Amino acid sequence: MSLPDFGFYVLCATAVVLLAAQAVIHPTEFVQVFIFGLTQGSIYALVALGYTMVYGIIELINFAHGDVFTLGAYVGSGILGFFAISESGFTTVNLIALLLVFPAVMLIMGGINVAIERVAYRPLRNAPRLAPLITAIGMSFFLEGVMFLWRGPATVHFPDILPKTATTIAGVFFGFKDIFVVVVAAILVALLAVFINRTKLGKAMRATAQDRDAAQLMGIDINRTIAATFFIGALLAGAGGMIWGLYYNTVYYQLGFRSGLIAFTAAVFGGIGNIPGAAVGGLVIGLIAAFSDSYIGSKWTQVVVFGILIGVLVFRPTGLLGMRVPEK
Amino acid sequence: MSAPRRAAASRSFLSRLSLRERIRDRDQAVYGILIIAAIVFPLATIYATDGTALVSQATRAGYFVLLAIGLNVVVGFAGLLDLGYAAFFAIGAYTYALLASPQLASSPAHHAVHLPFWLMLFVAMFVAAGAGAILGFPTLRLRGDYLAIVTLGFGEIVPQLFYNFDQWTGGINAVGIIDQPVLPAWIQGPWSGDGPIQVVRNFNFGGDPVAFYVLICILIAAAVILVSNLYRSRLGRAWMAIREDEVAAAAMGINTVTTKLLAFGIGASFSGFAGAYYAADVSLVSPDNFLFIVSITVLVMVVLGGMGNISGVIIGALVLYYVVFSLLPSLPGAVESLANSIGLGSLNVRTTEWPGLGGETQRLTFIIYGAILVAMMLLRPQGLLPSRIREQELKHAAVQEEEAAVEMEHAT
Numbered sequence: 062m063s064l065p066d067f068g069f070y071v072l073c074a075t076a077v078v079l080l081a082a083q084a085v086i087h088p089t090e091f092v093q094v095f096i097f098g099l100t101q102g103s104i105y106a107l108v109a110l111g112y113t114m115v116y117g118i119i120e121l122i123n124f125a126h127g128d129v130f131t132l133g134a135y136v137g138s139g140i141l142g143f144f145a146i147s148e149s150g151f152t153t154v155n156l157i158a159l160l161l162v163f164p165a166v167m168l169i170m171g172g173i174n175v176a177i178e179r180v181a182y183r184p185l186r187n188a189p190r191l192a193p194l195i196t197a198i199g200m201s202f203f204l205e206g207v208m209f210l211w212r213g214p215a216t217v218h219f220p221d222i223l224p225k226t227a228t229t230i231a232g233v234f235f236g237f238k239d240i241f242v243v244v245v246a247a248i249l250v251a252l253l254a255v256f257i258n259r260t261k262l263g264k265a266m267r268a269t270a271q272d273r274d275a276a277q278l279m280g281i282d283i284n285r286t287i288a289a290t291f292f293i294g295a296l297l298a299g300a301g302g303m304i305w306g307l308y309y310n311t312v313y314y315q316l317g318f319r320s321g322l323i324a325f326t327a328a329v330f331g332g333i334g335n336i337p338g339a340a341v342g343g344l345v346i347g348l349i350a351a352f353s354d355s356y357i358g359s360k361w362t363q364v365v366v367f368g369i370l371i372g373v374l375v376f377r378p379t380g381l382l383g384m385r386v387p388e389k
Numbered sequence: 390m391s392a393p394r395r396a397a398a399s400r401s402f403l404s405r406l407s408l409r410e411r412i413r414d415r416d417q418a419v420y421g422i423l424i425i426a427a428i429v430f431p432l433a434t435i436y437a438t439d440g441t442a443l444v445s446q447a448t449r450a451g452y453f454v455l456l457a458i459g460l461n462v463v464v465g466f467a468g469l470l471d472l473g474y475a476a477f478f479a480i481g482a483y484t485y486a487l488l489a490s491p492q493l494a495s496s497p498a499h500h501a502v503h504l505p506f507w508l509m510l511f512v513a514m515f516v517a518a519g520a521g522a523i524l525g526f527p528t529l530r531l532r533g534d535y536l537a538i539v540t541l542g543f544g545e546i547v548p549q550l551f552y553n554f555d556q557w558t559g560g561i562n563a564v565g566i567i568d569q570p571v572l573p574a575w576i577q578g579p580w581s582g583d584g585p586i587q588v589v590r591n592f593n594f595g596g597d598p599v600a601f602y603v604l605i606c607i608l609i610a611a612a613v614i615l616v617s618n619l620y621r622s623r624l625g626r627a628w629m630a631i632r633e634d635e636v637a638a639a640a641m642g643i644n645t646v647t648t649k650l651l652a653f654g655i656g657a658s659f660s661g662f663a664g665a666y667y668a669a670d671v672s673l674v675s676p677d678n679f680l681f682i683v684s685i686t687v688l689v690m691v692v693l694g695g696m697g698n699i700s701g702v703i704i705g706a707l708v709l710y711y712v713v714f715s716l717l718p719s720l721p722g723a724v725e726s727l728a729n730s731i732g733l734g735s736l737n738v739r740t741t742e743w744p745g746l747g748g749e750t751q752r753l754t755f756i757i758y759g760a761i762l763v764a765m766m767l768l769r770p771q772g773l774l775p776s777r778i779r780e781q782e783l784k785h786a787a788v789q790e791e792e793a794a795v796e797m798e799h800a801t
Contacts, residue, residue, distance in 0.1 A: 181763050188770035191692045199762030206755025329538050363549045367542035375527045
């Protein structure tokens with residue numbers, strides 16, 4: 062075992078022991094925080110997948126991705142406004158609205174992200190490496206500006222249309238919303254895994270990520286594959302935005318900046334470019350943030366999350382799952 | 390030496406000279422224009438506006454120029470992407486702010502420290518460089534974008550730490566009443582103070598924007614000379630070798646870790662230097678001044694100006710500073726007065742539905758800024774004034790690619 066690996070395991074073991082102590086002393090609080098971390102982490106996982114897929118295929122840190130996620134919540138709350146939804150209870154209209162709006166938002170975000178790719182990234186495919194990074198930052202400002210123009214600087218209310226059923230088991234409070242978030246995220250991640258591993262387009266995406274030139278020589282349409290990657294990444298980000306809105310019922314235009322950075326951290330944490338890694342990383346970061354919020358203090362959460370990011374990169378640069386991303 | 394040989398030697402010498410001339414020509418012209426502008430600008434604006442507001446604006450632009458020159462060493466020369474550059478700026482600013490203000494009197498230390506500015510400039514520089522080395526040492530072995538991510542995390546942590554240790558730094562209340570620089574007695578002559586011969590007004594920094602302006606110009610000039618010498622040194626060539634191909638550079642005997650660490654440390658030291666100066670000028674330092682957006686702005690300045698080319702980076706910093714801090718904030722007012730002058734003044738009236746044309750423009754500034762960034766990168770992905778060497782490399786690569794495409798067409 063090498064020294065960095067040893068350091069990594071020592072860190073992990075310390076964290077686990079400290080948490081286990083908490084779990085024994087205050088089991089109820091521990092489980093409560095765990096549930097909160099799990100819901101939070103499911104959303105981060107959905108956003109992190111978009112970061113990791115885009116990075117895997119064109120090595121771009123897509124700074125606009127967090128804003129695509131936020132825009133999903135904004136578009137969702139805009140469209141829901143057209144339905145005669147009830148915020149006091151779960152009606153049939155609510156169910157229909159949810160079933161229609163959820164996929165619609167995903168598709169709209171997918172379309173928008175493909176358009177962004179077409180305008181801001183594709184023309185710079187062979188430009189110096191930092192040029193697309195700057196356009197990504199520009200697109201991020203642009204999207205934030207669109208949301209600011211649309212709904213103003215204040216926080217925006219997202220309709221509370223899910224059933225408010227909640228129950229307390231052994232002192233632990235959890236509701237339908239918690240289960241909804243985790244289940245929907247899990248279904249989407251499973252669908253993505255099937256898509257990447259079983260379909261022809263998924264295979265093309267993996268091939269392009271591995272070696273773009275070779276993939277092209279094999280007859281893969283690179284531009285179409287990259288556009289598809291952006292489309293799928295944004296589908297998940299749009300779903301993440303919808304879930305965020307449904308769960309917290311409030312969004313603001315700069316939400317994507319902070320949560321985008323955290324989701325990106327999650328992607329790195331799981332080993333950037335690695336799809337199962339991003340899902341696991343999202344969950345872990347969500348849990349870490351929740352535990353840090355309640356055991357250390359919320360003003361230290363940012364320090365903890367980014368400190369762990371640096372620690373992971375120093376001790377285990379390949380990420381949590383330890384798969385090596387091909388160097389290009 | 391025989392005549393033909395001497396002729397051949399001088400010809401090759403001349404042709405080499407002319408090639409170098411071609412590379413450096415444009416840069417010298419840019420520097421000339423910049424020096425003239427730096428001298429004319431304060432004179433003209435003080436004469437025209439009868440105030441020094443524009444001069445202190447120019448001083449603010451000056452820190453960004455210093456920051457951009459420093460980040461250019463890391464990103465442009467050595468090819469390391471640093472997304473947390475503002476952290477070193479914060480470290481430099483807080484180093485000076487804490488050691489030259491009454492702040493520490495209300496901290497657990499109970500003693501205010503007032504160290505002289507000139508000493509602190511260098512202390513701040515070394516503290517920032519030290520922080521860069523500590524961060525860089527374990528992480529520079531990482532390849533590619535992992536370094537960018539580590540610096541991003543570092544840039545997020547540092548301002549948060551200054552918030553959280555509020556016993557020492559005042560946290561969100563910021564550090565204020567920071568000491569102003571004082572010129573040593575041997576420089577103060579009849580031309581300083583209120584004597585009969587005043588060269589630059591009252592040359593003793595008591596919040597005098599002109600004094601700060603002169604000082605930042607001197608610091609920038611020193612930084613440019615230092616960095617261009619570094620660029621032409623053995624170390625500079627090593628940086629470029631690493632930027633182009635790290636494996637090949639290592640095979641040529643370059644110690645890649647030390648070389649990268651030096652780039653990182655030198656870049657950070659510029660940021661610390663600029664930070665101390667910023668703290669002295671603004672006299673108020675709060676963690677909010679060093680968020681991610683500052684790192685990003687400086688990075689955009691470097692890329693926009695032309696990575697690796699010092700004169701280009703200076704131009705990029707000035708242009709972007711003007712756009713972000715002067716043009717965009719003044720847009721709403723300009724649009725309002727334009728509407729008034731062409732008879733559409735009714736658009737300026739605020740109602741509950743319509744925030745007025747000025748308010749609406751203000752809401753648009755984010756979109757405009759984003760669009761400007763995208764458009765500029767699409768039009769000139771290599772930057773406004775790219776370094777000539779890189780430009781030729783890019784052209785060469787493009788030609789090769791075209792040739793390859795032609796060959797492929799022939800083959801099919």
